[in-house]
Amino acid sequence: MNDWHSWAAIVVFVGAYALIISEKIHRVAVALGGAGLMLAIGATDDISAFYSEESGIDWNVIFLLMGMMMIVGVLKKTGMFEYLAIWAVKRARAKPFRVMAMLVVITAVASALLDNVTTVLLVVPVTLLVCERLALPSSPFLIAEVMASNIGGTATLVGDPPNIIIASRAGLTFNDFVVHLAPIAAVLVVVLLVLCRVMFRKSFVYDEDRAAEIMALEEREAIKDSRLLVQGLIVLALVVAGFVLHPVFHYAPSVVALLGAGLLVAASAVETHEVLAEVEWPTLAFFAGLFVMIGGLIDTGVVGQVSHQLAGLIGGNELAGSLTLLGGSAVLSGVVDNIPYVATMAPITADLVHDMGGAGDHVMWWALALGADLGGNATAIGASANVVVLGIAERNRRPISFWEFTKYGLIVTATTVAISLVYVWLRYFALS
Numbered sequence: 001m002n003d004w005h006s007w008a009a010i011v012v013f014v015g016a017y018a019l020i021i022s023e024k025i026h027r028v029a030v031a032l033g034g035a036g037l038m039l040a041i042g043a044t045d046d047i048s049a050f051y052s053e054e055s056g057i058d059w060n061v062i063f064l065l066m067g068m069m070m071i072v073g074v075l076k077k078t079g080m081f082e083y084l085a086i087w088a089v090k091r092a093r094a095k096p097f098r099v100m101a102m103l104v105v106i107t108a109v110a111s112a113l114l115d116n117v118t119t120v121l122l123v124v125p126v127t128l129l130v131c132e133r134l135a136l137p138s139s140p141f142l143i144a145e146v147m148a149s150n151i152g153g154t155a156t157l158v159g160d161p162p163n164i165i166i167a168s169r170a171g172l173t174f175n176d177f178v179v180h181l182a183p184i185a186a187v188l189v190v191v192l193l194v195l196c197r198v199m200f201r202k203s204f205v206y207d208e209d210r211a212a213e214i215m216a217l218e219e220r221e222a223i224k225d226s227r228l229l230v231q232g233l234i235v236l237a238l239v240v241a242g243f244v245l246h247p248v249f250h251y252a253p254s255v256v257a258l259l260g261a262g263l264l265v266a267a268s269a270v271e272t273h274e275v276l277a278e279v280e281w282p283t284l285a286f287f288a289g290l291f292v293m294i295g296g297l298i299d300t301g302v303v304g305q306v307s308h309q310l311a312g313l314i315g316g317n318e319l320a321g322s323l324t325l326l327g328g329s330a331v332l333s334g335v336v337d338n339i340p341y342v343a344t345m346a347p348i349t350a351d352l353v354h355d356m357g358g359a360g361d362h363v364m365w366w367a368l369a370l371g372a373d374l375g376g377n378a379t380a381i382g383a384s385a386n387v388v389v390l391g392i393a394e395r396n397r398r399p400i401s402f403w404e405f406t407k408y409g410l411i412v413t414a415t416t417v418a419i420s421l422v423y424v425w426l427r428y429f430a431l432s
Contacts, residue, residue, distance in 0.1 A: 006300040009043040017335070020381065021402050027381075028282045031289025043296035054310040055295035057288050058339060060383060061161065065287070066279055067257025071236060072121050073278025074264050082222035085129035086214060091158035092213030094134065096153035096204040100141055101193055103127060106144045108152030108189045108318040112159045112182070114243055115253065116149035116385040123149075124392050133214050135207055138398045143405055146389045147377045147412050148192060153385075155185035158243055158253075161384065162342035162372045168348040170353075170365045172248060180366050183314075184423045188374075190197040190418045192411055195415060199408055208398060228268055230338045235264040283391035288382065294340045303336065303344045319429050321352060321365040323421055329371025330417045334378025342372050363428040380405040 015036035020027045038044050048055050061302050075081070092098035103123065110119040121146055131138040153159030157167045157174045166172065223229060242249070242256035251259075265275055297303045313324055333341050345368060353364050376383025380390055380402045386409075 003300065005041065005043050005409070006302050006305075008041045009038060009296040009300045009302060012037045013297055015358075016293060023402055027288070027402075028286045031286045031293065033289075035284040035292035038293055038296035044292065044299045048290045048295055048299050051125050052295065054343060057295075057299040060252055061117075061339065062284055062287060064257045064386065065121075065284060065384075066116075067254065067259075067261040068118050068121050068300055069279045070261035070275050071232070071239065071257070071264055072125065073275050074228065074268060074270055075232045075236070076125060076278065077225065077270060077274075078232060079222045079224035080229055080232070081125040082129055083219045084126045084289060085133060086219040086222060088126065088215050089133060089211075089214050090217075090219070092212055094214055095206060096134065096136055098196060099130060099134070100196060100200070100204075103130075103141065104144050104148040104193060104196065105189065108148040108185075111149040112155040112185070114240060115158055116153035116383070117388055118161055118243075118257075119147050120146055120385045120389050121345050121392075124389055128392075128396055128398070133200045134210055136205070137203050138393065139400045139404060140196070140203045142389050142393055142398075142400065143408055144196045144200070145190070146383075147409070148189060149385045150373060150376050150383050151185055151188045151192060151416065154188075154370065155182040158246060160338075160373045160376075161336050163369055164340045165339070165346055166365055167369060169350055170362060172362065172365065178361070179363070181369060184370070185219070187423075188419060191415060191419060192412060199411065204350040205206055207428070216232040228270070231268050232264060235260050235267075238263075260364075271367065280388070280395060282395075283388055285389060286391070287384070289301060289312075290337060290387075291340070296334055297336070298340060298344060300429055302338035303340070306332065308348065318363065319425070322363050322424055322428070325349070325352075325364060325365040326371040326421060327417065328376030329368055330413060331376070333372045333375030334382045334413065337381065337385055338372040338376045342368065347373075363424065367430075371417070374416045374420060377409045377416070378406070379409055382409070 012034055014032050019025050019030045029233045035049070039046070039049065044055060050056055070298070088102055089099060092102050103126070107119055107123050122140060127141050127145060128138055130136075131141055150160065154163070155178065157163050157172070163177060167177070239256055239260035242251055242260070243253055246253070261275075294303070300305055313328075329341070329345065349364055349368050353362070373383075376386065380386050380400070386405065390400050390405065
């Protein structure tokens with residue numbers, strides 16, 4: 001990193017990160033400003049920023065979000081989320097922690113079957129309505145759900161974008177992920193519920209009057225447009241099938257989401273401008289700026305240098321290497337979005353696996369996946385789902401600050417990563 005571009009890129013990224021943390025300037029303005037500076041100093045260029053798979057804007061993420069936001073926008077008009085909110089509260093007898101536990105488990109399971117970003121787009125509107133009905137603060141519920149989405153997404157190949165990168169590079173299948181990562185993900189969801197019971201205990205205030213009002217409601221009356229609801233659910237089912245059948249048809253999730261959104265808008269009577277108004281454009285702009293800033297670090301060799309230093313620490317010891325890779329990935333994924341981080345580390349991990357004789361149990365790959373996926377919970381910008389939820393919360397005038405999210409995220413990440421370290425040691429070394 002002797003090139004001045006590398007140090008300039010570090011200064012821009014650290015400065016932007018500090019401003020995002022301070023919240024003195026809106027994070028979208030900071031991300032776009034930082035992206036502009038990266039281009040201005042030559043840390044990256046327009047070709048890399050807009051067209052490079054390794055260091056440019058991840059258009060698959062952008063258009064996946066856009067397509068799913070459009071579908072969710074149509075479904076909101078049907079009253080489906082009000083129906084689900086009333087149903088969930090009634091099943092939990094309006095007890096706040098029971099409601100949170102139900103939503104956390106649903107989010108974790110759905111994130112394993114879909115992907116965590118799609119899941120939070122569907123669950124968050126329900127959560128906001130539940131909290132409004134029960135007069136509860138929404139931030140503890142939203143924070144718990146986004147962390148559940150990142151943990152649940154760890155369990156399968158399609159659950160978290162980094163897993164798709166790892167599967168492609170390592171030649172792993174959907175079943176490989178289920179066998180190796182689903183067990184620990186299930187344990188960590190239970191751990192998350194215990195942590196939530198302690199961290200958010202002051203928020204679980206039971207209001208008998210509001211509970212009685214909701215218990216008296218008939219959820220079916222919340223449905224405003226049955227025909228549109230049927231159309232929306234059919235399209236959503238097709239989109240979900242497209243996600244699950246990715247290994248068969250090889251359509252990228254972004255393509256599936258856009259096809260679904262286009263089909264729903266064309267088939268329904270909803271005005272196009274109404275659907276587009278539901279898209280979280282500031283969130284998409286934030287992602288674009290963040291990708292360009294991280295691309296500057298990649299193009300100047302900063303991320304690669306850090307990754308190679310990590311590889312140097314690992315050496316030829318598979319146990320030490322696996323634990324170091326897991327812990328180091330968790331730390332770095334909390335600062336740098338886990339998608340570009342895994343894209344950078346994947347070839348380095350492949351070399352490490354090769355040098356260690358092939359590592360038939362793929363322990364190094366599981367360590368990378370666990371570290372990157374769980375580390376995304378550490379900060380408000382550590383994973384795509386985090387940014388999406390914060391954007392929706394802000395739009396609904398229930399903002400969650402960087403530090404409010406991060407103070408809980410650090411606790412959850414430290415706990416889940418520590419348990420994962422023990423899991424890797426026991427399963428692949430102590431008991432193998």
